Amino acid sequence: MARALTPGTFDPITEGHLDVITRASQLFDEIIVAVATSERKRPLFSLEERCELVRQATAHLPNVRVEPFDGLLVEFARKMDAGILIKGLRAITDFEYEFQMTALNYQLDPELETIFIMSPPEYMYLSSSIVREIASMHGDLEQFVPACVRAALEAKFAE
DSSP, X not given: OXXXXXXXXXXXXXXXXXXXXXHHHTTSSEEEEEEEOOGGGOOSSOHHHHHXXXXXXXXXXXXXXXXXXXXXXXXHHHHTTOOEEEEEEOSHHHHHHHHHHHHHHHHHOTTOEEEEEEOOGGGTTOOHHHHHHHHHTTOOOTTTSOHHHHHHHHHHTOO
C-alpha cells in the first residue's frame, strides 16, 4: 500500500491546498494530511479547528485522512508508516524553501522521498496568509477556499 503524507499548517486550507491533496489522492492508495501545530506561526485557527476544516474540505476523498502532528516531520512520517512526502509548489520562492527542507529531511531519513506537485496557474499566487488578509477586510473568498472555510473565516472576523 502506497501511503503518502501531505504536511502543512493549513491556517486555513485553501483551494490550492485542496488541489494538491486531490491530485495526490489519485496517485497513492492513502493520503494523510498532516496538520502541523506550528505554534511559532501563531495560527488564527486552533489545531483542532484546522484539522476539522481539512476533514470537512476533504470529506469527498475516501482515501484521505487528517492527523495532527507536532515535532519533526520525518518522525511523524515514520510513525504513520508513510514513505513519501507530497509538497505543493507555487513559485520559485517555494522551491528554494522546499529544496532546503527536502535536503534536511533526506539527511534525517534517506528513505523518505519527497514529491512535488506544481500548482496550476489559478492557484500560484494563493496562500493562507493572503486568504486571512482578505477575510480580515471582509472580502469575497468564494474562489479561494471551500465553503466550510469561508464560513469559519466569516465567523472569526465578524464584527
